[in-house]
Amino acid sequence: MIMHINSDSLSVVVYGNVCNETKSCLESIRENFSRAEIVLSTWENSVLTGLDFDSVILNREPQSYFFEHQKEKYNNINKIIVSASQGVLGASRAYVLVIRSDMLVVNSNILNFRDNYEKRDPLYCLFSERIFSYEMFSLQYENRANRKYYTPFHVSDWCYLGLKEDMRELFKINKVTEPDFSHYFLFHLHNKDVDIWPNRMWKMSPEQYITYQNTRKKIKSFSFQDRLDWSKTTQEISDRFIVNNFLFKSIKDWGIVIQKKDYKWKNINSYSHTSCGAWLGKNWLKAYKNYCDEAYVLPLSYCWREKFGITQDMVKLRKHCAFLLSPLLNIYRCVLFSLRWLREPLSVVYYSTRIVCKILRGIFPLKK
DSSP states (O other), X not given: OXXXXXXXXXXXXXXXXXXXXXXXXXXXXXHHSTTSEEEEEEETTOOOTTOOOSEEEEEOOOOOEEEETTTTEEEOHHHHHHHHHHHHHTOOSXXXXXXXXXXXXXSOGGGGOOOOOOOOOTTTOOSSSOEEEESTTOEEEEEETTEEEEEEEEOOSSEEEEEHHHHHHHTOOXXXXXXXXXXXXXXXXXXXXXXXXXXXOSSSOHHHHHHHHHHHHHOTTOOOOOXXXXXXXHHHHHHHHHHHHEEEEOHXXXXXXXXXXXXXXXXXXXXXXXXXXXXXTHHHHHHHHHHTOTTOOOOHHHHHHHHTTOHHHHHHHHHHHHHHHHHHHHHHHHHHHHHHHHHHHHHHHHHHXXXXXXXXXXXXXXXX
């Protein structure tokens, strides 16, 4: 149980590229954790002018490779492992907060974090205490067309908070072999009919790799084949390891947000097709009851459907409500389409006039 954490006992490791957001990231840490140690772990030849930190670690930057060519997305897994692990090794305080270099701290909420769930299974406990993890991208599964697509070992790598020894253990893992890892599904059987992300070539996401490599330290005989390994054994080992070693807090609870445009100021249960697959909340509590404390009673807000035996009735009610409202939605779409269509004559006249004016101006230039 993490207790008595304050700025004096906290090291903040900021890892990754020095980017446009890094200056405000560091300043926000200093503002909210005035006495904390700030360790910047970045790359050789980075421009550090005007940045506020206590120590800097300049690492040799690993090469990254595309994992999705169509959108030119790079897999930064080796960069994460190098910059985060070296930063944690350079931290000197009892507790360590690890965050990306493009995030922003808006308050000191994390000083109040507590793990109130005492029961743990020693067979699956790798860390001496649970590590607090970030809400966004911490997913037990994704949901599309009423089907669950499991995402084993998917714990967000955006923010971690824990004891220094536990954080060092978390990042004490090997780098992946590239480009084999990022181009895995170019050379392995890939059933795109069941893959929710068929254009992604990587063997697994960085979040999955980090968590899986730590799982293997406890369950040495277990092998997670790739991100499409959804076997019952994989799901159970993933759930058991995660609930015994990680505890999730919402973005609001963290008081730490991403500055990049795509995610800025979002406060959602998961950045996914649906929030119902997030580790935050009910899914974690159910796993805690199943694998840590059978006597634990879920709050009524999480289990009222089961308690009153109306789960299936609620499913059918949603189905019939959707059918009932579909004509109204169609009418709404038609109205929007009509309003947009009414703008088109004006647009035709406007652009036609512009074209004619430009042609006339070219034929009869204005005299100075």
